[in-house]
Amino acid sequence: MLPTYQPRLWHLAVVALIALFDLVVLYMVLRPNVSDDYRAYYIDRSASCFPRADNVATGYYPLGEPISFVPDRSGFSLDTVRWCGFMPPSNTGIRSFGDYGIIRIVMPLPDDDFLLTFASWANTDSSKPERDVQVVVNGSRVGTLSFTSSKGIFGRFLVPQAVARAGGTDDNGNNIVLIRFEVPRTGPPGTNSEPVTLQLRLESLRLAPLKSIPAELASASFAAGTPGTVVEAAPKAHPPHTPAGKKKEAG
Amino acid sequence: MDETIAESKAAARRWTWRIPAYVLLPFYLMLIGVLLRYAVYVRTTGHWGFNDYLRALCVYDCNAYERLALYGYEGRPSGFDKGDANNWAFFPFYSILVWGLNRITGLSMLVGGSILTLLLSVWAAILSWPLFERRFRAYFLFCFFLFLGPFSYYFSTLYTEALFIMLTIAGFVLLKQRDYVSAGVAGALMSATRSTGLLFAGAILIAAFQNHLRDGGSVRGFFRTLWKRTDLLLAVALVPVGICLFAIYLWFHSGDALAFVHIQRAWGRAFSDPFRNLWLTLKMQFDAHNYSTISTDLAFGLAAIAGMALSGVMAWKGKWDWALFSLFGVLLPLSTNAYSMLRFVVGLAPVLITASLLFSRWKWLFYLLLPALLILDVLLLPTWTGRSYYLM
Numbered sequence: 001m002l003p004t005y006q007p008r009l010w011h012l013a014v015v016a017l018i019a020l021f022d023l024v025v026l027y028m029v030l031r032p033n034v035s036d037d038y039r040a041y042y043i044d045r046s047a048s049c050f051p052r053a054d055n056v057a058t059g060y061y062p063l064g065e066p067i068s069f070v071p072d073r074s075g076f077s078l079d080t081v082r083w084c085g086f087m088p089p090s091n092t093g094i095r096s097f098g099d100y101g102i103i104r105i106v107m108p109l110p111d112d113d114f115l116l117t118f119a120s121w122a123n124t125d126s127s128k129p130e131r132d133v134q135v136v137v138n139g140s141r142v143g144t145l146s147f148t149s150s151k152g153i154f155g156r157f158l159v160p161q162a163v164a165r166a167g168g169t170d171d172n173g174n175n176i177v178l179i180r181f182e183v184p185r186t187g188p189p190g191t192n193s194e195p196v197t198l199q200l201r202l203e204s205l206r207l208a209p210l211k212s213i214p215a216e217l218a219s220a221s222f223a224a225g226t227p228g229t230v231v232e233a234a235p236k237a238h239p240p241h242t243p244a245g246k247k248k249e250a251g
Numbered sequence: 252m253d254e255t256i257a258e259s260k261a262a263a264r265r266w267t268w269r270i271p272a273y274v275l276l277p278f279y280l281m282l283i284g285v286l287l288r289y290a291v292y293v294r295t296t297g298h299w300g301f302n303d304y305l306r307a308l309c310v311y312d313c314n315a316y317e318r319l320a321l322y323g324y325e326g327r328p329s330g331f332d333k334g335d336a337n338n339w340a341f342f343p344f345y346s347i348l349v350w351g352l353n354r355i356t357g358l359s360m361l362v363g364g365s366i367l368t369l370l371l372s373v374w375a376a377i378l379s380w381p382l383f384e385r386r387f388r389a390y391f392l393f394c395f396f397l398f399l400g401p402f403s404y405y406f407s408t409l410y411t412e413a414l415f416i417m418l419t420i421a422g423f424v425l426l427k428q429r430d431y432v433s434a435g436v437a438g439a440l441m442s443a444t445r446s447t448g449l450l451f452a453g454a455i456l457i458a459a460f461q462n463h464l465r466d467g468g469s470v471r472g473f474f475r476t477l478w479k480r481t482d483l484l485l486a487v488a489l490v491p492v493g494i495c496l497f498a499i500y501l502w503f504h505s506g507d508a509l510a511f512v513h514i515q516r517a518w519g520r521a522f523s524d525p526f527r528n529l530w531l532t533l534k535m536q537f538d539a540h541n542y543s544t545i546s547t548d549l550a551f552g553l554a555a556i557a558g559m560a561l562s563g564v565m566a567w568k569g570k571w572d573w574a575l576f577s578l579f580g581v582l583l584p585l586s587t588n589a590y591s592m593l594r595f596v597v598g599l600a601p602v603l604i605t606a607s608l609l610f611s612r613w614k615w616l617f618y619l620l621l622p623a624l625l626i627l628d629v630l631l632l633p634t635w636t637g638r639s640y641y642l643m
Contacts, residue, residue: 002463002466002467002468002472003466005476005479005480005482006479007478007479007480007481008481008482011432011481011482011484011485012481012484014485014488015481015484015485015488018488018489018492019488021492021495022491022495024499025495025498025499025508028498028499028502028508029498029508029509032502032506032507032508032509033502033506033507034505034506034507035506038506038507041335041516042335042507042510042513042514042516043507043513045516045521049333049334049335050328050333050334050335052329052334053327053329056329087332087333088332097332097333190531191519191523191528191531191532191588191589192519192520192521192588193519193521193523194519194521
């Protein structure tokens with residue numbers, strides 16, 4: 001026999017309260033109160049990395065000193081300029097992930113042009129197509145690295161004063177220099193929806209005022225007189241690329 | 252002596268006999284399981300410390316739940332190599348219970364949490380008895396799987412599986428008893444434990460519909476009287492309350508009510524077609540010309556298929572509430588990635604119960620499975636403590 005049902009007022013009263021509660025939640029879902037960085041990376045997914053916190057990646061760097069991204073090598077080794085899109089230092093340097101990696105330097109700049117130098121390599125080899133990495137400083141492209149093998153490339157680029165200063169200043173009046181390495185996509189997205197990209201490794205980097213560099217080095221670097229070109233490629237063999245380990249799940 | 256009285260006395264005797272059988276069985280198996288794995292740990296590592304043993308079992312998400320109970324939710328994401336992870340992905344209810352136990356008893360989060368998980372698993376097993384319809388062999392297999400099976404680690408350390416399974420079983424028992432409002436409360440607690448708890452809202456409606464048909468009602472009659480069913484309305488409304496409370500907390504904590512969804516990017520999870528994900532997972536190792544082993548990806552894919560197949564068995568048996576809950580319980584995580592599918596499938600109570608009912612139908616299979624499960628449990632202990640992705 002079919003049971004009969006009687007509507008209960010207290011059921012409806014509780015449902016009404018829950019509905020009000022749900023409306024509040026809906027408002028919160030539709031109105032996230034987050035930073036632009038958070039929105040771009042986690043919500044819109046328009047960014048391929050989430051910047052490290054300002055109190056960690058302070059941007060501090062003794063201008064002109066070489067930075068080492070390989071532990072136990074000489075050079076400035078505090079992890080203060082690795083800002084976004086690079087994994088922590090390891091014995092193979094810092095490895096990019098996503099569409100780009102950004103080094104951020106925050107300091108007062110002298111009135112001068114700058115020489116950007118770095119040692120790099122990528123997970124490619126001679127059997128693969130040429131992979132171009134764009135080097136962009138404060139939004140202006142200063143050069144291109146072309147990887148045709150697993151050998152390392154030592155990049156040297158002139159960064160004009162106007163470009164170096166185009167990143168604006170922080171609250172303390174320090175200039176902000178964003179050095180962005182844009183890597184190509186090399187495969188379609190996998191099950192994680194993230195595109196497969198070239199992985200650039202930086203072993204060291206230096207940004208130095210041009211006046212502080214010995215004249216013969218500066219002239220050799222820019223013999224062609226064209227900023228933004230790689231003028232020296234130092235062949236260096238690297239071990240074959242090994243993919244990053246997967247992570248466990250939340251749940 | 253009156254025959255009726257004699258019969259009721261006999262029934263009473265049977266009833267009193269059954270208490271140790273189905274109530275104490277999970278306790279015994281749990282104790283045997285704990286002692287066995289501890290013995291294996293001592294044998295393989297040479298360490299006698301029981302706390303060290305519990306620490307060794309506490310890998311991956313266990314650490315996250317322990318830290319959550321200790322320190323609460325973290326601030327700006329900075330975890331993992333990409334610096335984009337934190338513990339917002341972990342639902343709060345389990346860690347709240349661990350924290351509460353710590354406050355009451357003074358036990359450490361690790362010890363208290365491990366004991367809580369074991370007791371929740373025992374409770375889940377005891378509560379599940381009505382769902383086995385007096386098929387003790389199936390019930391025994393289910394309990395054996397929980398405490399002495401290859402995935403016993405989920406039910407021994409700080410993971411949410413035990414709590415979620417216990418709540419799921421409680422919910423389905425309440426649905427069987429047609430106590431929809433209480434089932435809705437169980438659903439609210441489920442959605443505060445794991446996101447898949449939300450699926451229980453659908454199970455409530457389906458169970459009510461099936462119960463209506465069992466009572467001789469018609470499909471049209473169900474929808475015609477639905478407006479009177481304020482109990483169903485309340486039950487369904489209650490289910491999302493748990494996840495909504497978490498969303499409100501996250502909005503105040505991080506500014507993003509859906510932070511528990513968005514932070515999944517750190518784990519490489521994004522919504523897409525679950526069947527495409529399944530296909531990619533299944534063929535991945537063959538694309539790499541690996542035909543000699545079963546990779547973690549293939550294992551995850553096979554687990555998802557097993558979960559879906561068992562959901563099909565539930566549907567075939569007419570348990571549509573179980574079937575759809577389990578099917579979407581597989582498809583929801585699979586739609587974001589195939590990682591951890593083993594754990595997600597094992598965390599679905601109807602899947603475990605249906606598998607137990609199915610595999611215990613044949614005595615030979617039942618007796619074959621018991622030693623097989625036991626051997627796997629022992630052999631996989633070092634794999635688990637060695638942080639294998641297989642078991643994640």
